[in-house]
Amino acid sequence: MSLSSATLLNSVALSPDSPPLLHADVGSDPVGWTAGHRAALRSVVAEHGCVLVRGLGLSDPAGAETVFRRLTDSLMADREPFAPRRTYAEGVYSATKWPTDQPMCQHHELSYALEFPGLLLFACLEAPAQGGATPVADAEAVLGSLPVPLVERFEREGWMLTRTYHEEIGASVAEAFGTDDRATVERYCRAQGIEFAWQHDGSLRTRQRRAAVLRHPVTGRRCWFNQIAFLNEWTMEPEVREYLVDVYGADALPFNTRFGNGDPVGADIVAAINEAYDAHVKREPWRSGDLLLVDNIRTAHGREPFEGPREVLAGLGDPVRPADLAPSAGGRAA
Structure with missing residues (x-):
């Protein structure tokens, strides 16, 4: 059963230290639940800049990819990455290979490219034993x-x-x-x-x-x-x-x-x-099965150091192109 955007917005738990959190009652059909709540979930992201959906039970790359595709019209290829990552499908990737004992500072995905994702989708298939959160920060x-x-x-x-x-x-x-x-x-x-x-x-x-x-x-x-x-x-x-x-x-x-x-x-x-980033960071430890949706322009993200296995998939959705943006000082091109 689909909830209205207003109802879902009212169900989101807000905290000064954590990203907006929504507990999902999906039963045995996370894909169907996601598809039925697409508009409402997108409204939550539009309102808050991001949302962590807990209880989806995502456990494998194929299921995560299907959920990603239910939430966006288009997934884009990763071009010009600064570190290797595994490709599961067009627009669906492993987390960037980065030393586990070092943090990835706050940033906006592919902000150095002319075309970049407007929506990031993260699926936690296996949460680490310690650390490894994906903290977020309001860019405004x-x-x-x-x-x-x-x-x-x-x-x-x-x-x-x-x-x-x-x-x-x-x-x-x-x-x-x-x-x-x-x-x-x-x-x-x-x-x-x-x-x-x-x-x-x-x-x-x-x-x-x-x-x-x-x-x-x-x-x-x-x-x-x-x-x-x-x-x-x-x-x-x-x-x-x-x-x-x-x-x-x-x-x-x-x-x-x-x-x-x-x-x-x-x-x-x-x-x-x-x-400045640290002053505005919000974090919530991953749990296996979680889904994090991030407005890539409005919200920066990072990755904390961790111990133990960690499997988080990333989807690059809603490509933004130069024609979509208002002119700004500094320009987008070289």
């Missing part, structure tokens, strides 16, 4: 708590992502672009406003400039939308950064971020951004 609130001069500069200039694709660390060229054919990679880069240069050792170096602040295509609200802190060298553990600089050089790190004019983003700025 984060924007409002950042120093005004810093925001104004990023709005003026945008931000720049620089990458050097090495075979032995991070995503390879083939993993990032779906091919290692140079002509195909170059066509993609030109179409996406990415500057590129092949190095003497065969590696690929790229840079792309994107907007740091977007207006939400539905609400019109300004949101801090980027991966400036997460992909910056100063977010790395000190010993990791020192090792990578020693091996590859400061200008050939697997990824790094800069101001839109190419100036470096210093450790103090990265710390200020991460502090």
Whole structure:
């Protein structure tokens, strides 16, 4: 039986420290329940920016994919990932491979790409023994708590992502672009406003400039939308950064971020951004079978360190393209 959006909204538990939580009574048919409550669930996400649905009993990739497809009209391929991930189906992936003892800082999925998901769908098939939550943060609130001069500069200039694709660390060229054919990679880069240069050792170096602040295509609200802190060298553990600089050089790190004019983003700025995120983070430990829906523009997400097996699938839904967005300072293209 389907609940109205208003009824479902009233059933959502709100807490200052946790994402909105909805306990679902699905019986033995999570797919049918999800399909019947699609409009209501989407209304909850529109109202709150995210929702954690508990009690769906999701336990395998096929079931998770089916639920994902009931909740979005379109799933998009992951392009330009910064780390490898397993592909279960078009638009359905494993969690990004990242050291389990290190956090993934708050960020917005594919905010460095011209096309990115508007809706993220996370299915927890196996919850870790300890840690491993997917914390979220309101991007409008984060924007409002950042120093005004810093925001104004990023709005003026945008931000720049620089990458050097090495075979032995991070995503390879083939993993990032779906091919290692140079002509195909170059066509993609030109179409996406990415500057590129092949190095003497065969590696690929790229840079792309994107907007740091977007207006939400539905609400019109300004949101801090980027991966400036997460992909910056100063977010790395000190010993990791020192090792990578020693091996590859400061200008050939697997990824790094800069101001839109190419100036470096210093450790103090990265710390200020991460502090703003931390002030607005909400977290809830995963339970096996949970489903988390996230408005990717309005809400940032991360991943906490964990112990034990953890299996969380990610769906990239509702592709957002440049034509869907209002013009903003800093631009979306290089």
